Amino acid sequence: MAQARYDEHVLIVGGGGTGGALAHDLALRGLRVTLVERGELTSGTTGRHHGLLHSGGRYAVSDRESATECIEENRILRRICPGTLETNDGLFVAVEEEDLAYLEPFVEGCAACGIPTQRLTGAEALRLEPNLNPAVLAAVRVPDATMDGWRMPLRFFATARHNGAEIRTYTAVEGLLVHDHHVSGAALRDHVTGRCGEVRADVVVNATGPWSERVAAMAGVEVPIRPSPGVLVAVRGRLCNMVLNRLHKSGDGDIIVPQRALSVVGTSSWVVDDPDELGVPEDHVERMYAEGAKLVPAVRDTPMRAAWSAARPLIGARSAGDSGRELSRTFKTFDHRETDGVEGFVTITGGKGTTLRAMAEVCADVVCRKLGIDEPCRTRETVLLPHEAYYRAAA
């Protein structure tokens, strides 16, 4: 296991994809890193997402900032995560006449964001995906892919661990150590032993996604986060090999992501106050079936394996609309010295699974600048260890 080259110590709160990618980035730059997670890794939002490695197509018309981030990261993850992605591309499919009106803006939006596209006739789309709605009028191929919401992020944790980062799961933050507007660590409870303790650090990073408002409050600062859940339904059977999206403005139930021997239909979108209490509204499950069947009619008669909810950490004030769809999918780093006059505390939030590495890079730049450390990001080129190396590191 590698040794840190610097004495500076960063404590990351949150073991989702963002925290894992940040631990990896900072460990590569030679810092001492400790990451704490109250449960298992990726047990919050990351593990529960539909598994779509975005090409950016979904945002190409309405949110070009997110779309551009997605295609750049899509290319990087294909390079650094070989063997963990189902790289079968995706289709945006027009199944009703009115979908066709979206085709030109979609192709133009993709071109403007650097997302390669290939136009297909309905017949050509059916040759690729015979289970598609036979009424398909046209389709556009994009470089979507399927990731594994557990194994892909686990490769970041595995590599971070091999580079010296300490990853402590089942360790809850009970409070932050705050004196004179300065955060210097956290009070922890270790659920493996039941014991309490403290960890001190030069910078504490809040990487808790939809929980980031709660953790920020421990330092007396606010971050404008709206936990926005969506319902997903996994049906038994692999109904397609490519990611299938409806060619229209993002809506409910308009994506089918094949994953192993399952097909995941998603999502819906609403907003909640408490990211721990999401529920799975029955009418949302029915909508996933109804909308999913418009893309692939066989969805209607395919038995359900599971229905669940995941909370997106969207950036926006509480006064924003209440569906969550109007909020950008981009991410933001808050250096709380600049926003609130609190030193030693940074929040990274927003974003999505596809952009985890980019979020980490931006946040690690902020952390290093605060610490006066001049080290470049190396995560674009560093191929990650296989996921099971996480466990071999522990041995």
Added chain:
Amino acid sequence: MSETGTRRLRVHRFKRGDGGAHFDEFVVPAGPRTTVLDALRWIQLHADPSLALRHSCMHASCGTCGVQVDGQEELACVARLGDHRGDPVTVEPLANVPVLTDLVVDMADFFRRFGDRHPVLRASEAVAGAQPPDGLDRFVRLEDCIECGLCLSACPVAATSARYAGPAALSAAQRLLEEPRGADRDDVLAWAGRPEGAWRCHVGMECTRACPADALPAERIMALRRELGGREAGARP
């Protein structure tokens, strides 16, 4: 979860350095769709935040939430409380792997049983009549096995021998014979033919019954034996 009633849960507890293991009992709200994982997370949020458990994807794809429910290996995320008659329903960690705390097992012990190569990306079955798009040789997908450890927990041979490779690792070896992905066939057979390999299986079929991903571990171990038998002229070492 729609709350049409309550159920009693008896949950395994263990904290290192805090005396021996014991069971705690909880009453949880339960509706027709309530899963064991819903119930355990309800306990964490409303009754005892110190309860430690593994979960991630919530749809039987990551393999983290394996437990024993009334003695049966299950993924907590898709195990419905309503399908279990126990009163209370007993929830314990997986067997044949070390327990770290409460319901959390040490998966390092699961992964150490695998051979050197353990690819998780494979060729995908074709949807009937499908052809891959230009530029893609073929469709790919992740392996069926989700490395959850349910098969190892259910295996009666693993219960008597910590050295036994176990169903998941042997299945992975058999998948390399089916689809080598660069693996050397002789190396795989030599690994599977070790004394702690495929011949230790007693064909109890418990692994295939426990598998939540229909990965057919017992059938794969039998297929491995046929390959080994061909090589070793049927001689069992």
